[in-house]
Amino acid sequence: MPEPTVVADGTVLAADYFRSYSAVGLLAVVGVLFVAVAFGAGRLLRPVVPTPEKLMTYECGVDPVGEGWAHTQVRYYVYAFLYVIFAVDSIFLFPWATVYAAPGYGATTLVEMFIFLGFLAVGLLYAYRKGVLTWT
Numbered sequence: 031m032p033e034p035t036v037v038a039d040g041t042v043l044a045a046d047y048f049r050s051y052s053a054v055g056l057l058a059v060v061g062v063l064f065v066a067v068a069f070g071a072g073r074l075l076r077p078v079v080p081t082p083e084k085l086m087t088y089e090c091g092v093d094p095v096g097e098g099w100a101h102t103q104v105r106y107y108v109y110a111f112l113y114v115i116f117a118v119d120s121i122f123l124f125p126w127a128t129v130y131a132a133p134g135y136g137a138t139t140l141v142e143m144f145i146f147l148g149f150l151a152v153g154l155l156y157a158y159r160k161g162v163l164t165w166t
Contacts, residue, residue: 108162119150 123143130139157163 105162105165112157112162115153116150119146122146 123146126139126143126146129135130143
């Protein structure tokens with residue numbers, strides 16, 4: 031990279047300052063153009079033949095019958111929510127496992143891990159007591 035042009039009072043010219051960002055700007059412009067060209071080509075090349083069958087609601091290969099409104103049990107969302115909570119929380123165990131091997135952090139890390147697992151156990155016990163985990 032060439033040396034920046036310094037004026038007599040010690041300041042760097044703005045042109046030299048922004049020249050270093052020109053590669054980033056050029057890459058951003060090329061990226062936007064690439065996406066625009068791809069979407070434009072897709073729009074020009076795709077077949078557009080609307081038929082009543084194509085405009086009909088479709089789900090899982092079954093033709094729709096009746097109304098489009100259906101009640102969904104809340105328990106499915108609760109199971110998904112509990113899974114996400116415990117799956118994300120279990121990810122935090124991996125960094126602790128690596129720190130546990132480092133010298134000087136073993137006992138502290140082990141205590142913190144058991145406190146964290148205790149909180150998870152309390153949450154699971156709470157969900158069990160509320161009857162969330164019963165599939166009826």
